[in-house]
Amino acid sequence: MRTPYSPLQLLTRLSHEQLKSSHQILGRIVFFLFSLHAVLYLNFFIRSNLLAKRIQEKDVIFGIISITLFAAISTTALAQIRHWNYRVFYISHVSIANILVVPLFLHVHHIRPYVWEVVIVNALHLLFRFTAHKTYTGTITLLPGTTLIQIRIPLTTLSSTLSWRPGQHVYLSLPTGKHYSASLSDQLTLRSKTNPFTVASIPVKDKELLLVAKTLTGNTKKMSELATSLAKQGGEAPSIPLALEGPYGASSHLPDLSSYDKVLLVAGGVGATFILPIYRSIVEFREPEHAGVPQVRFIWAVQRLAETQWAFPSSSASNAASSEPAVDDADSETGGDDAADGLTPSSSSSPAIEVFVTRGASSSSLPGSSPEEIELQENDALLSLEEEMKKPRAGMVLKTGRPKIAAIVDEVFSKGTRVAVVTCGPGRLTRKVREGWGGGWSRG
Numbered sequence: 311m312r313t314p315y316s317p318l319q320l321l322t323r324l325s326h327e328q329l330k331s332s333h334q335i336l337g338r339i340v341f342f343l344f345s346l347h348a349v350l351y352l353n354f355f356i357r358s359n360l361l362a363k364r365i366q367e368k369d370v371i372f373g374i375i376s377i378t379l380f381a382a383i384s385t386t387a388l389a390q391i392r393h394w395n396y397r398v399f400y401i402s403h404v405s406i407a408n409i410l411v412v413p414l415f416l417h418v419h420h421i422r423p424y425v426w427e428v429v430i431v432n433a434l435h436l437l438f439r440f441t442a443h444k445t446y447t448g449t450i451t452l453l454p455g456t457t458l459i460q461i462r463i464p465l466t467t468l469s470s471t472l473s474w475r476p477g478q479h480v481y482l483s484l485p486t487g488k489h490y491s492a493s494l495s496d497q498l499t500l501r502s503k504t505n506p507f508t509v510a511s512i513p514v515k516d517k518e519l520l521l522v523a524k525t526l527t528g529n530t531k532k533m534s535e536l537a538t539s540l541a542k543q544g545g546e547a548p549s550i551p552l553a554l555e556g557p558y559g560a561s562s563h564l565p566d567l568s569s570y571d572k573v574l575l576v577a578g579g580v581g582a583t584f585i586l587p588i589y590r591s592i593v594e595f596r597e598p599e600h601a602g603v604p605q606v607r608f609i610w611a612v613q614r615l616a617e618t619q620w621a622f623p624s625s626s627a628s629n630a631a632s633s634e635p636a637v638d639d640a641d642s643e644t645g646g647d648d649a650a651d652g653l654t655p656s657s658s659s660s661p662a663i664e665v666f667v668t669r670g671a672s673s674s675s676l677p678g679s680s681p682e683e684i685e686l687q688e689n690d691a692l693l694s695l696e697e698e699m700k701k702p703r704a705g706m707v708l709k710t711g712r713p714k715i716a717a718i719v720d721e722v723f724s725k726g727t728r729v730a731v732v733t734c735g736p737g738r739l740t741r742k743v744r745e746g747w748g749g750g751w752s753r754g
Contacts, residue, residue: 311431312558313438325560334387341384348377368416375413379406397528401502408432443500443555448519449547450485452537455616458580459533461521463552465513472514476587477561479508482521483553484529487536490551500553505529509557510583510620512590519554522583522620564732567592568604571727574719575608576743578735579617582610585734586621593661604730606661607722609713611739613669621663622703662707715739719746 311318312326319325351373355361364370385391386402415425448463461482465471483490484503490496505528511520525534540548561584567573573592577585589608612618723729733743 311435311438313435313442314558315438323563325558325563327558328560337384337387341380344377344380348373369418372413372417376410376417379410379413382406383410404502439501439555443553445490445551445553446519447549448552449549450533450537450552451541451547452525452534453522453616453619456614456619457525457534458617458620459521459523459525459530459537460620461507461519461552463519463521463554465517465519467517469513471519471557472517474509474513474557475561476512476591477508477564477584478557478559479506479584480519480521480554480556480558481505482507483555484532485536485550485552487540487550490553501555503529504555506558508559508583510586512587512594515590515594520620522580524580561588564588565730567730567732569728570604570730572605572722572724572729573607574722574729574731575606576713576715576718576731576733576735576739577608577610578739579612581733581735581739582618582621585610585732588732589663607718608661608663609666609715609718610663611666611668611713611735613667615665615667615708618665618706622706662705664707664709664713666709666711666713668710668712715742716746719743 313319314325316326318329322329352361355364383403383406386399386406392399411425411428415422446463448461450459450461452458453460481504483500484505486496490500505523507521507523509519510522511518513519523530525531537547540550567588575585575589585608589606592604592606610618719731722731731743733740
């Protein structure tokens, strides 16, 4: 059940995403037992010369329909199908699972109490999801020089989202650019064409929901096209209706990181949308008597510097006095501790985020661009954007090259200290972190 009120989630303190692996294992066991049930009965009918007679009776007919549907739902759940077309897997998985209860109910009477249990649980699931579904008004834009989509949703002081915890995520329905109606097609869109987005802001402090994601295929590509279309209208990005479901996520089950001696946070690319709110919750909300505890180190690896602009607003937007760039070591290029409006830490005493840039300005394409168009793009504008990003930014220490994860982990760990490590990003990065210290909690 995609709800924090699920009994399994309350008992295990795991989110529905973490429980999916158990769901997959149990699904395989159930399919195996049903298949064994069908094979053994078929063997019995053949050996008893009853097959011709029993195959025409309703209980056997509905049994065959049930096992066929189970085979279909198991086949479409294979990793190859999910990777080929996730939408095919999702729609078939949900629709077949709901259809299955009918032939199972008609198969034999002694299974019916369990079918009613399924119906009741599914009804509760739909109710919880319906109550978690809200419509807001916000903007959707493309970040210049990147393939990132940025969605901002202003909040009122009465909004229930202000109590959301850092690191949680929501499911964003595919925006249409127009108001959603109560029509069946719109309601199906709201619940089937969704993508998970981590809330990259702290709602109670920022008074907004910030969602950032990379443009890939499917829904994110359509969102990118919508953002491009809205941008062509000129002026500031217009507000459009956005439907969200949530919040969800395992971050609500994290231990109190402020109680540790040291905290190492490692993010790769858009994985910072998960790590940054957790980082800010430690450095901006800690009690005064605990100042300096824990020692926090935040490593953020990106391919291009422009990918960090959602987290580090331009210093020109602030009214703070300028200061000297913060330089961490010989590899550092620029940095800054001047105050700025936005998502960066508000305190100058907060530890700087170490941003590692692994590639240059022209190494990646923009959404919707062909190789020929990329060569003809305004490279000067992209380069100027990178240069603009290198100006002193609040809370950033800029470095080049890939972070040496093993050395960083060794430096953070020391005898007699309690260390927490949280990482989010590409699988290769999270594996390096886990290998560096031998395990722990990570989110890839």
